[in-house]
């Protein structure tokens with residue numbers, strides 16, 4: 001019998017751990033897809049393909065050409081376009097889709113969060129008075145803060161930010177998580193930060209800055225998630241494995257139900 005093929009839409013730690021666990025199953029061909037944003041991605045088990053598919057139609061063609069039996073969208077909670085394309089390609093082809101999305105962070109006692117629906121609103125919420133801002137939103141939307149040029153920014157990202165996207169007073173920090181609370185406290189203190197801007201990514205790897213802000217009594221502008229959570233959403237790698245097992249064990253006619 002031909003091996004069943006599973007496509008993981010990746011770019012997250014969960015996707016990497018899922019591929020690792022699935023590759024232990026010899027009866028499965030596992031392909032992870034990366035957008036190609038990071039020049040040195042962490043090593044992945046199984047097959048890897050890199051680059052966009054060309055929208056939902058392109059992904060649908062790929063699913064058919066590669067005879068994909070099951071797709072797991074394990075992209076980042078802010079990768080909204082890929083999530084929409086995955087849902088549409090699943091609808092077009094009938095390939096079942098499982099969405100793996102880590103739960104959002106929730107404020108706890110001592111947190112001082114303002115919620116922003118996107119980058120433009122976050123830039124406005126920084127206010128008129130110059131502040132020292134820790135901008136931990138990745139590199140793709142930094143340019144939205146050029147409109148709030150009165151502030152001093154410390155911009156952290158894995159890959160360098162395009163220089164023309166930086167606000168006037170910006171200093172870049174290149175680093176890849178995970179980041180501990182202790183290290184984040186040291187960083188925020190060293191740079192005399194008085195406000196943090198973050199995406200509500202969820203998970204432990206980047207929570208250190210949120211815990212550090214709480215500890216230091218700093219406000220956080222928390223950018224809300226763009227992705228709606230679908231019905232077939234699982235919250236972690238163990239749940240994803242269980243859902244995958246159930247799907248692949250089901251007779252073909254029942255799949256996708």
Ligand SMILES: NC(=O)c1ccc[n+]([C@@H]2O[C@H](COP(=O)([O-])OP(=O)(O)OC[C@H]3O[C@@H](n4cnc5c(N)ncnc54)[C@H](OP(=O)(O)O)[C@@H]3O)[C@@H](O)[C@H]2O)c1
Nearest residue numbers: 010011033034035052053054055075076078079080081082
């Ligand atoms: N957004 C974040 O904050 C963030 C943080 C950490 C990691 N990431 C990872 O970085 C990647 C890009 O994120 P994004 O926010 O730019 O996504 P996005 O806005 O939802 O997607 C934009 C386009 O990039 C391509 N793409 C995205 N993820 C892909 C994947 N896994 N494999 C192949 N193509 C992919 C697709 O191109 P086509 O339409 O041509 O298929 C998609 O339409 C994702 O893999 C995500 O998991 C994102």
